[in-house]
């Protein structure tokens with residue numbers, strides 16, 4: 001609802017608890033009378049090549065600064081050693097809490113050990129950090145549900161299902177291809193599992209046919225979620241499996257960046273021209289370039305995850321730790337990182353088709369109508 005209000009209450013709780021308990025917070029270096037101005041939150045983000053992480057970083061920074069905290073925000077250019085080094089530096093410079101969106105969820109164990117040794121709470125941001133007991137909290141979305149929603153959008157776009165979940169008019173068979181994200185990102189597995197659980201009955205009854213035969217996540221994953229890699233794979237699939245005049249009717253894509261690469265490959269092969277409709281391509285993140293493609297009828301849909309709300313949950317969790325409290329979780333079962341189940345706060349997601357752009361993305365102030373029309377943000 002009103003995130004500023006929630007955040008302000010969080011700040012008031014912090015001030016009270018610092019006054020009442022002598023200020024012994026969970027964060028390393030939280031002094032007796034530590035005011036937000038004396039505290040620094042380290043924020044480590046994976047890359048600026050994807051617009052969503054820029055929005056996440058901006059939102060986290062703005063919300064923390066509004067409460068008076070110092071913020072050390074770093075992007076790691078999708079390079080694992082760079083991210084390790086940046087987190088190491090945040091620790092040596094005395095960060096009081098760390099908020100980390102990992103590039104490779106398994107590559108930060110030694111940084112997390114160092115953070116624990118310095119008594120610095122660690123919040124995993126959107127991507128779970130695996131193989132360490134020192135992940136104190138996880139803020140994300142319902143990632144399995146994202147995969148289900150992507151598969152449902154694909155089925156709806158093909159006409160096998162109606163938007164409200166009833167059987168559709170079409171019978172198929174339809175040809176489809178599958179894409180997954182980076183295997184070192186825990187989320188990629190949740191998305192793919194949710195999607196495949198939903199698509200499998202249709203594959204089993206023959207109404208969907210994966211013509212390439214590539215249905216294992218290892219075969220369809222795209223390292224680092226790279227758009228160019230997705231484009232190349234789609235080009236290879238068209239050459240290897242659709243060179244006999246047949247069409248691919250739909251593509252399960254788990255992320256807008258991949259969707260744009262897939263769409264480029266399809267357009268280069270003549271899809272979207274007269275008499276050759278574009279395949280149904282799904283997405284995720286509501287990146288502005290893809291929102292325009294949806295508005296133009298090129299991409300079928302995206303899954304909207306409001307980065308403002310995710311940032312807010314990260315800030316609320318950071319304040320709880322600084323106040324010596326455990327953040328409030330709404331899921332304590334789903335996210336086993338290989339060592340422990342990490343308490344999580346998961347946000348809901350929304351499917352956005354062309355008709356939903358105005359009510360969901362524009363009316364909420366996420367984008368302006370001008371930004372959607374231009375396919376790029378103003379800042």
Ligand code: GAL
Nearest residue numbers: 050052127185187225255285
């Ligand atoms: C995932 C995230 C997705 C998408 C993807 C590529 O971890 O959950 O929303 O952003 O990374 O950046």
